[in-house]
Amino acid sequence: MALLSKTFLIVKSLLAFCAFAVSKQSSYFLYLNNPETLKETGIVHEKKFDKDTKVRYFLHFKNGTDKNQTFSFSTQKQVSNLKKSFNTHELPERAGVLTSKNFLLSKETNAKVSMTSNLAPETTISGIVEGIFKKDDRVKVQFGNTKNKIESFDFYQSTYSFDKNISLNINSKLSYRLGEREDTMVPGGYGSNINLIVTPTQTGVLKLACSPRGGAGILVFSNRGIIYMTKLIPARANYNVMYISVEKNKSETFTFIPCGGLNYPIRLDFSLQSVLVEEKIA
Numbered sequence: 001m002a003l004l005s006k007t008f009l010i011v012k013s014l015l016a017f018c019a020f021a022v023s024k025q026s027s028y029f030l031y032l033n034n035p036e037t038l039k040e041t042g043i044v045h046e047k048k049f050d051k052d053t054k055v056r057y058f059l060h061f062k063n064g065t066d067k068n069q070t071f072s073f074s075t076q077k078q079v080s081n082l083k084k085s086f087n088t089h090e091l092p093e094r095a096g097v098l099t100s101k102n103f104l105l106s107k108e109t110n111a112k113v114s115m116t117s118n119l120a121p122e123t124t125i126s127g128i129v130e131g132i133f134k135k136d137d138r139v140k141v142q143f144g145n146t147k148n149k150i151e152s153f154d155f156y157q158s159t160y161s162f163d164k165n166i167s168l169n170i171n172s173k174l175s176y177r178l179g180e181r182e183d184t185m186v187p188g189g190y191g192s193n194i195n196l197i198v199t200p201t202q203t204g205v206l207k208l209a210c211s212p213r214g215g216a217g218i219l220v221f222s223n224r225g226i227i228y229m230t231k232l233i234p235a236r237a238n239y240n241v242m243y244i245s246v247e248k249n250k251s252e253t254f255t256f257i258p259c260g261g262l263n264y265p266i267r268l269d270f271s272l273q274s275v276l277v278e279e280k281i282a
Helices: 002-023 092-105
Strands: 027-032 042-048 053-063 069-075 079-089 109-111 114-119 124-133 138-143 155-157 161-168 172-178 193-200 204-212 220-223 226-229 239-246 252-256 266-273
Touching: 002 155, 027 042, 053 069, 053 092, 053 138, 069 124, 079 092, 079 114, 092 124, 092 220, 092 226, 114 124, 161 172, 161 266, 193 204, 193 266
Parallel strands: 027 053, 161 193
Antiparallel strands: 027 155, 042 138, 053 124, 069 114, 069 138, 079 109, 079 124, 172 266, 193 252, 204 239, 204 266, 220 226, 220 252
16 A cells, blocks of 8 residues: 555656646646546636746536536636637536537637636536636636635646648548547547548548447547537447548548547548448438
């Protein structure tokens, strides 16, 4: 037991050191989800910026008390190039999916953030906030009305946008596992932009299909300026998402934001056909 406690302290110290290093950058990702279920009220996160910093916050919490509680995210100063999305739902995956979809739809503005939501017991709130936080601004995330600090851990990530290049030949298929564990991101990739840049070697029809591997799944993504959201797909089912006509050597970018409340990975299958083959859409 003593060895386990010492190991935990060492790991926690290493993570704290990495967080300190990342927090000195001018741009980074801040993941708030520990603990995921809030069983006591208080301040979940509080931060003062020592310089202008571009940050994307991702948060996902459930009200684990037996009473209605207020949940708030606030800044003291105006945030530049602000984009945000908050959603609540009794189903954690629905809160997460709506947040990812609405964030992709959101437009930049310049404003203070002053969000307060009433959370019923067992209700989840999911949120994404991105912008340039000004020097000496203070961000506070609070659950309930008490001022005590909730024991939590803020996870810092050096970036929140990841490019993956895929070259696709005619009559071939390539797969990518969305949310697969990677050293450079939070497990699941929650709240990050996963940009899959698909380049066809021939003109034809590009097909995107998927198969959730970690449980039932939903895809939320953008392509050609349009936001798409699938239905809830059962685990290990194969689902045809879309077909688009593509030109030789002209890349197509698909931007996915993994959603809070879902279990990943979801396998994405890209294939290229010279002509559209009749298939039944799941």
